[in-house]
Amino acid sequence: MAEPRSTEAHATKKRPYVYVFGALAAVTALELNVGILGLAHDLQVAALLMMATLKASLVAAYYMHLRYEPRWLILIPFGGLALVAVLVAALMGAGL
């Protein structure tokens, strides 16, 4: 059975899974000790959310293989995220 090239690439390329794990563990450790950054509360919240987004992006790109899939595939989860944008806009409009 002839497999498409992207699947062949899965098997032959070396994937940096352990390095990604290292980054995830390090960021998690930082999140748990975010106090050492000495940030004001609002900045700290923003920093934590950015760290969460970074971790999520690493998992999506490398573990869920989005980095190696056809470019347009990422539009599908981003379609779901579009709802996040709508919700945030609606909540902010409602004064939240």
Added chain:
Amino acid sequence: MAHGGETGHAEEGHHFTIWPLVAGFGAAIAYAGLVSGLTVLGLGILVFVVGVLGWLRDDLRSPSRAFFGFLEAEPGVVRVSARKLATWMFLATEIMFFTAIIGGSWALRVKTSDWAGPGEILNVPLTGLNTFFLIVSSLTMVEALASIERGDVKRLRLFLLATFALGAVFLSIQAYEYTKLFFEEGLTFASAPHGVSPVYGSTFYLQTGVHGAHVTGGVLALAFATAKAFKGGFTKENHEAVELIGLYWHFVDVVWIFLFTIVYLI
């Protein structure tokens, strides 16, 4: 279905199984029960579960070869597996679902005075450890996939078993936390300690409970995949279920990454 795939032909072996049909009927009856009442709903759920179990048993007994070979979503046009595309579409709906749960809880929080500070009621270190376990389980999951892509069945079994075990550990720690919070600390659906608003407990159990239900589903799927792997059901050529279960499992991890930050750290 017009697509035969590159090598797939129905003649490659009979894979007819009645169980998906049974599961479909069960789901239909369950939906009817949502309107007509609990008895019908219960019956529908029962038939659905029986259908799914029968299907899994059939698959474990005679592990299916890829029926249509590599099934492109649209041959020559959409060069991605149809099943993988469908899985991603399902995950997009899950993103919307969790956005509603977490977003709604956040909206309630913003409007509520008397909220607890981080670590005031919840056990952040223990849950931080639990977060670490879940991240490790994502690593073992992707290594399981990488193993079977190389044809290494032994490592596939090892990593699938590890992923399953880590998922079970995550759930156990959550259950322990729930018990402690609910029965000892006074964090229930309708009350919270230290004069904190009851909305705190209510939204806590909603968000983490819904996530926990998803983890449970993932653990069950992993149990099936592990059993199938040990029966030699996955090969270098046919292992799509490992990839798709993996996608779901990583998604559950991603949701927890945000949940842990929003519920425990902020």
